[in-house]
Amino acid sequence: MAQGRGTSRRRPAPARRRATPPRRRPPVRYRRRARRGNARRRLLALLVVSVLAFLAISGRLIVLQVLDAGSLDQAAAKQRLHAIELPATRGRVFDRDGDDLALSVPARIVYAQPRLVRDKADTARRLAPLLRRSRAFIAGRLASRTPWVYLARRLSVARGDRVAALKLPGVGVLATTVRSYPSGKVAAQVLGFVGDDGKGLAGVEQQYDALLRGHPGQVRLERDPHGRAIPQVQQELERAVPGTDVVLTIDQHLQYVAEQSLARAVRQYHAKAGSVLVMDPRNGEVLAMANLPTFDPNRFARSTAEGRKNRAVTDVYEPGSTNKTLTAAAALQHRVVTPRTRVTVPPALELCPGVKTFHDAHSHGTEVLSFADVVARSSNIGTIQVARALGPQRLAKAELDFGYGRRTGIDLPGESPGIILPVKDWRCTDLGVNAIGQGVAVTVLQMASVYATVANGGVLMAPTLLRGTVDAAGHFEASKRRPGRRVLSATTARTLSRILEGVVEEGGTGTLAALDEWRVAGKTGTARKPDPKRRGYLAGAYVASFIGFAPAERPAAVVAVVLDQPTPIYGGVVAAPVFREVAGTALRRLGMPPSLPPKAVR
Amino acid sequence: MSYAGHARASRPVREQRASLRAVIPVRRVPRLLFLLLTLAVMVVGVLGLLALNVSVNQQSFEISRLQRENQAAETRWTALQAEVDRLKAPSRIAKAASAAHLVPAGRARVVAWPGSRVRGRGSASPGAATSPAAPGAGRVAGGDDQSGWALGDPFPLKRYLAEP
Numbered sequence: 001m002a003q004g005r006g007t008s009r010r011r012p013a014p015a016r017r018r019a020t021p022p023r024r025r026p027p028v029r030y031r032r033r034a035r036r037g038n039a040r041r042r043l044l045a046l047l048v049v050s051v052l053a054f055l056a057i058s059g060r061l062i063v064l065q066v067l068d069a070g071s072l073d074q075a076a077a078k079q080r081l082h083a084i085e086l087p088a089t090r091g092r093v094f095d096r097d098g099d100d101l102a103l104s105v106p107a108r109i110v111y112a113q114p115r116l117v118r119d120k121a122d123t124a125r126r127l128a129p130l131l132r133r134s135r136a137f138i139a140g141r142l143a144s145r146t147p148w149v150y151l152a153r154r155l156s157v158a159r160g161d162r163v164a165a166l167k168l169p170g171v172g173v174l175a176t177t178v179r180s181y182p183s184g185k186v187a188a189q190v191l192g193f194v195g196d197d198g199k200g201l202a203g204v205e206q207q208y209d210a211l212l213r214g215h216p217g218q219v220r221l222e223r224d225p226h227g228r229a230i231p232q233v234q235q236e237l238e239r240a241v242p243g244t245d246v247v248l249t250i251d252q253h254l255q256y257v258a259e260q261s262l263a264r265a266v267r268q269y270h271a272k273a274g275s276v277l278v279m280d281p282r283n284g285e286v287l288a289m290a291n292l293p294t295f296d297p298n299r300f301a302r303s304t305a306e307g308r309k310n311r312a313v314t315d316v317y318e319p320g321s322t323n324k325t326l327t328a329a330a331a332l333q334h335r336v337v338t339p340r341t342r343v344t345v346p347p348a349l350e351l352c353p354g355v356k357t358f359h360d361a362h363s364h365g366t367e368v369l370s371f372a373d374v375v376a377r378s379s380n381i382g383t384i385q386v387a388r389a390l391g392p393q394r395l396a397k398a399e400l401d402f403g404y405g406r407r408t409g410i411d412l413p414g415e416s417p418g419i420i421l422p423v424k425d426w427r428c429t430d431l432g433v434n435a436i437g438q439g440v441a442v443t444v445l446q447m448a449s450v451y452a453t454v455a456n457g458g459v460l461m462a463p464t465l466l467r468g469t470v471d472a473a474g475h476f477e478a479s480k481r482r483p484g485r486r487v488l489s490a491t492t493a494r495t496l497s498r499i500l501e502g503v504v505e506e507g508g509t510g511t512l513a514a515l516d517e518w519r520v521a522g523k524t525g526t527a528r529k530p531d532p533k534r535r536g537y538l539a540g541a542y543v544a545s546f547i548g549f550a551p552a553e554r555p556a557a558v559v560a561v562v563l564d565q566p567t568p569i570y571g572g573v574v575a576a577p578v579f580r581e582v583a584g585t586a587l588r589r590l591g592m593p594p595s596l597p598p599k600a601v602r
Numbered sequence: 603m604s605y606a607g608h609a610r611a612s613r614p615v616r617e618q619r620a621s622l623r624a625v626i627p628v629r630r631v632p633r634l635l636f637l638l639l640t641l642a643v644m645v646v647g648v649l650g651l652l653a654l655n656v657s658v659n660q661q662s663f664e665i666s667r668l669q670r671e672n673q674a675a676e677t678r679w680t681a682l683q684a685e686v687d688r689l690k691a692p693s694r695i696a697k698a699a700s701a702a703h704l705v706p707a708g709r710a711r712v713v714a715w716p717g718s719r720v721r722g723r724g725s726a727s728p729g730a731a732t733s734p735a736a737p738g739a740g741r742v743a744g745g746d747d748q749s750g751w752a753l754g755d756p757f758p759l760k761r762y763l764a765e766p
Contacts, residue, residue, distance in 0.1 A: 104680075105684045183692060186691070256696070
């Protein structure tokens with residue numbers, strides 16, 4: 001329908017046919033003016049948003065990179081870095097000749113995770129010969145409900161590697177080190193043992209734990225999320241410092257002889273326990289320290305408390321007649337007697353009338369003995385007579401001078417100071433009982449020190465087990481020794497030594513302790529055992545002992561032998577032979593020339 | 603073309619004579635050479651780094667291998683040392699000696715032939731000081747002078763027996 005100018009609404013004209021369609025004009029498009037203001041605004045808005053976004057990101061970057069950098073870096077490092085402790089090798093323990101008494105050796109731990117073990121019976125069968133355990137034992141462990149069980153903890157490296165080579169599912173092998181005591185039970189109580197955490201728990205292992213354990217090291221390295229170490233990244237390594245080696249004064253061969261001799265005596269005389277101690281009186285070095293019962297430090301888990309006890313330093317006993325040496329020393333020192341002083345010895349002595357009557361071991365009539373004979377025959381009455389002349393003050397002081405009532409300071413844990421009664425608390429009978437060694441309690445080490453003092457010319461040397469240390473570079477450093485303390489004059493010591501030689505000569509109580517090649521000085525002891533539950537003594541229970549030194553003219557070894565409740569009860573019978581064997585071995589090992597001419601065989 | 607463009611298009615186009623001037627031809631660096639050179643430097647650099655990396659890794663593997671060998675040698679040495687100590691244990695020696703019907707060395711004996719007589723003083727035999735059994739073996743009866751004896755090493759047995 002055509003649209004013309006001045007179009008008005010009227011009835012449309014009838015349609016006419018045209019020859020050509022009218023040329024159409026393109027529709028008029030209204031050109032809008034470009035809204036420059038709107039575009040600018042949009043750009044500005046976009047700019048503002050971009051700037052804001054940029055500022056937000058920058059701000060966050062500053063917070064992350066500057067403000068929180070330290071803590072985030074630490075957190076990342078903590079996640080990435082792992083510190084692995086490098087255990088330090090524990091130091092070795094040597095005897096005085098440089099033979100190993102204790103050392104750490106590599107070993108393997110075999111463990112199992114029972115839930116991961118598929119065929120338990122087959123696994124037990126294959127492991128049994130390598131672990132040297134029965135199949136039943138291993139199968140029992142594998143049947144456990146715990147997630148982790150040990151199958152073997154001290155396996156040799158070779159066997160452990162063979163177990164690992166089997167690649168059994170659920171069975172693993174870990175590397176470890178274990179403490180080994182190659183000589184077994186020799187010097188067990190002296191050495192002590194080490195727990196599973198590598199800490200010394202008894203004996204020298206405990207006493208010198210700080211020296212022996214060294215300082216563990218550390219390596220810090222980066223690991224990926226799977227736990228694998230990332231190579232070629234910086235690693236911080238702090239090397240472990242190995243422990244210092246310790247050289248003891250113990251002679252392990254002499255120690256073995258002492259232990260064997262003691263074991264035979266304990267077995268033969270049905271004793272409950274026993275101790276043997278060998279000391280060098282010139283410097284206080286302990287050459288051997290044997291105790292029974294004993295234990296194997298390689299298997300300390302199976303040991304008993306009695307076996308682990310180093311009774312030579314921890315247990316006290318009443319020394320009996322061996323204490324008469326101290327009474328004699330005090331009497332000679334204060335010139336109360338001389339060896340030839342005549343002492344009247346009645347058959348009985350009432351020190352405190354109506355309270356206690358003292359007797360000798362063997363009944364006799366009234367005798368007149370020299371003081372030397374009083375000691376040689378171990379007369380209780382004769383000794384008490386001398387003690388009365390000495391007086392309680394001087395006798396008590398002598399006990400203190402010789403170290404009674406306080407620790408010797410030997411480098412072993414758990415040493416007992418002994419038990420003495422202060423003189424102000426002494427009652428009427430205490431003078432007598434102290435003089436003959438029944439009112440005082442001492443350790444075997446303390447008694448050995450008394451005789452070592454006499455043997456060393458009157459100078460008391462502090463006993464020690466440490467000869468020196470060896471550092472990681474192999475340098476030996478001798479241990480510092482405490483200075484000696486003079487207790488007796490040299491003359492008194494020499495005189496007393498001559499008197500004590502009479503004990504082992506004919507007529508004395510310790511003839512079984514005599515050596516063929518060397519002169520021996522010593523004293524027997526047979527002391528009643530106190531009742532631990534009440535006052536008084538156990539019926540029929542005695543402690544037998546012999547303590548002496550040789551060669552008497554130039555002492556090189558002090559040997560103390562103590563047997564607990566032997567049968568027979570006399571020290572001269574049961575302990576003296578042990579002294580003879582141990583002292584003879586000690587002097588031979590020391591290379592001491594004989595003091596007596598050898599008997600010719602014709 | 604927009605409507606405004608149509609309007610402009612209807613106007614006569616004036617010819618504009620562009621001013622031309624001679625331009626000195628610029629000598630350009632050949633692009634291909636530069637590209638090749640850059641590529642070569644990059645390739646050489648990358649290969650060089652790779653080679654260095656491989657070398658470093660090889661060295662670290664070698665170091666690890668030597669460390670493992672060292673560790674194994676140390677383990678073996680310690681195990682052997684423990685074995686030596688076990689063999690030197692007094693109990694084992696005593697047992698082996700007993701099995702071989704040996705007895706501990708006892709005291710010295712002097713054998714005097716019938717009609718013989720001891721003369722003079724004895725002196726220490728060279729081995730006496732080191733023998734655990736008979737330190738007085740060089741001595742004869744009657745001699746009491748001990749000034750010739752020197753204690754020396756208190757445990758000469760150590761020197762007497764060779765170290766394993």
